[in-house]
Amino acid sequence: MDYxxxxxxxxQAVGILQEKxxxxxxxxxxxxxxxxxxxxxxxxxxxxxxxxxVLITRSGYQVAIAGRYEIVNFQRMGVFDETISxxxxxxxxxxxxxxxxQPRQIAVNYSESDxxxxxxxxxxxxxxxxxxxxxxxxxxxxxxxLNPLRGRKTPGEVARIRAAVALTDDIIDRITRMxxxxxxxxxxxxxxxxxxxxxxxxxxxxxxxxxxxxxxPESPVGHVSPSDAYVAQAGQTVRIDQGVVxxxxxxxxxxxxxxxxxxxxxxxxxxxxxxxxxxxAILAAAEILKPGVQGWVIDDAARRTIVxxxxxxxxxxxxxxxxxxxxxxxxxxxxxxxxxxxxPFGIVExxxxxxxxLGVVVPGYGLVSLEEDVLVTDHGVEWLGKPQTELIxxxx
Numbered sequence: 001m002d003y004x005x006x007x008x009x010x011x012q013a014v015g016i017l018q019e020k021x022x023x024x025x026x027x028x029x030x031x032x033x034x035x036x037x038x039x040x041x042x043x044x045x046x047x048x049x050x051x052x053x054v055l056i057t058r059s060g061y062q063v064a065i066a067g068r069y070e071i072v073n074f075q076r077m078g079v080f081d082e083t084i085s086x087x088x089x090x091x092x093x094x095x096x097x098x099x100x101x102q103p104r105q106i107a108v109n110y111s112e113s114d115x116x117x118x119x120x121x122x123x124x125x126x127x128x129x130x131x132x133x134x135x136x137x138x139x140x141x142x143x144x145x146l147n148p149l150r151g152r153k154t155p156g157e158v159a160r161i162r163a164a165v166a167l168t169d170d171i172i173d174r175i176t177r178m179x180x181x182x183x184x185x186x187x188x189x190x191x192x193x194x195x196x197x198x199x200x201x202x203x204x205x206x207x208x209x210x211x212x213x214x215x216x217p218e219s220p221v222g223h224v225s226p227s228d229a230y231v232a233q234a235g236q237t238v239r240i241d242q243g244v245v246x247x248x249x250x251x252x253x254x255x256x257x258x259x260x261x262x263x264x265x266x267x268x269x270x271x272x273x274x275x276x277x278x279x280x281a282i283l284a285a286a287e288i289l290k291p292g293v294q295g296w297v298i299d300d301a302a303r304r305t306i307v308x309x310x311x312x313x314x315x316x317x318x319x320x321x322x323x324x325x326x327x328x329x330x331x332x333x334x335x336x337x338x339x340x341x342x343x344p345f346g347i348v349e350x351x352x353x354x355x356x357x358l359g360v361v362v363p364g365y366g367l368v369s370l371e372e373d374v375l376v377t378d379h380g381v382e383w384l385g386k387p388q389t390e391l392i393x394x395x396x
Contacts, residue, residue, distance in 0.1 A: 001045060003077050005248070008154040009042045010056060010079055016148050017058040023103035025145055027054040028124055037119025039109050039146055041248075041324060046073050051090040051127075057101060065093045091131045098137060107142035113341025116329020117146035151321055151330035152351040158375060160249035161322065161353050164204075165373050165385040168244055168251040171195050179257055179394050181234045185213040185226035188240070196244060204243030204250040204326045211242035214367045221359075221367055234261040234396045237271065237366035239359065243326060252326050252355050253385065254371030257392045267391055274360050274368040275391050277309035282356045282370055285318050285333065289348060289356075289374065289381050295319075296344035298333040302358060311360045317344070319354040322373060328353075352376040353384070 017025060029037045032047040043054055050067030063082040064074040071085035084093045098106075110125065111117035120128075128139065153161065174195055179188070192211050196203060203210035208225045215238050219230040232238050237258055243251040256275070258267055267275075285302040295317075302318040317334025320327050331346025333354060354376065359369020373384040 005156050006043050006045050008156050013056050013149055014060045016145055020144055022107050023105050024057045025107045028128055037109055038116045039119050053094050063097050105138045105140050107145050108139050109142045111141055111143040113343050114143055114329050116150055117143040147330040150328055152349055153353050160247045162384055164244055164246040164249055164251040168253050169385045172255050176392055181232050181396050183232045184228045185215050185230050186228050188213045189226040201244040201246050204245055204252055211240050214239040216366045234259050239367045239369050250322055250326050252322050254369050255388055256368050257394050259394050259396050270362050271365050274362045278368055278370050281305040281358055285356050286381050291348055291350045293348045295331045295333045295346050296336050299335050314358045318358055319356045322353050350376055350378050
C-alpha cells in the first residue's frame, strides 16, 4: 500500500500544530465504513472497526491505539512512535498515553462551519468526555488545524489533482466529438460514464449526479440528475459539470457547448455576451486569488462583475477547495452568508486548490456556466487544466 500522501500530511500536521501552538491532535473514530471522519484518510489510508485513536503531538511524537486485529496496519505504515493494541476497551491505553504525554489542549474533529473538520460524531464526543472525566485536558475544535492541513496541498497531492484534471480535459474533448442534437441528458451522462469505466475511474461525486448535464433553457439548474425529459437541440447550449477520482484525488470542471444550426455563421449575441461575462467574472476572481486574501473578497470580485454585466447574483460561492473530495473544506470563496459560517472569512494560502465557477441562464438558449480548477501559488493562480476561453461550437 502507498503511504506517501499520509506521510506528507502527518509531517505537515506536526508543523501546523507548532505554528498554531496546539499541544496535540486526536482523531477518535470507530466503524468508519459507515461513519467516516473526513480527516482520517489524511493520516491513515484504511478503515477501522473498533474504537481507534490517532494522536499527533506538537513535538512530533505520534501514537496509534487500535484493536488487536487492526494494529498491524498501523505498524506497517512505519511512522508511529507507538502502536498500542487493546481488546476490551480503548480507555485504559488512551488515558495512560495522555497522562504520560500531558497535552494541555487536545484538538478534536468538530466544527460548526467546516464539514471537513466535523467528523467526530456526537456519540464519540460523549465517549471521549466520559473517558477523560476529571482529567485536566481541554478539548478544543481541530478546525484551526484541519483547515490548513486540508487546504495546503502537498506536492504529492497537487500531482494527483493535476492528473485527475488532465484526464477530465481529455474526456471533455471526447464529449465534443460525440455531442449532437437528439441526445437526452441521460444518454450524454451514460456516454460519459462509459468513458470513466474505460479509464478505470469513478465520478468525483454521486454517480447519479456526476456528470450533471443541462440541455437547453428549461432544464433545472443545480445538483440535479440528468433526465430523459431534456434533449440537446440545435441553437441551444449544453452544459456539463463533471470530474473524476483518480488515485484518490478529484477534478471538478464545467464546460459549455453551443450546438450551431446549419447556415448560422456566428454565435447569437445573448449567448456570446453571457459567456464573455461569466469568463470575465472568473478572471476577476482569479486576478485577486492570492495568499493572504479572505475568501469572501474573491467571491465579491466575481459577484460584482457578473452583476455589472446585467445578470442576477448567483446563489452560491464562486469557489471551493478540491482535493480528496469535491468540497474539500477549509476557506470558502463565498459570500458572508449565515449558511457558510466562518468559512468565507478564512485566509487563502499558497498550495490551496480551488474551483472558480458560476453561470447564467440565457432565455431561449440555456445555461452558460464555467468551472475551472486552479492552484494558488505564492504570487497568484496557476490553471490546473486548459481553461475554456471560448464557447465550444458543435456544428450540426
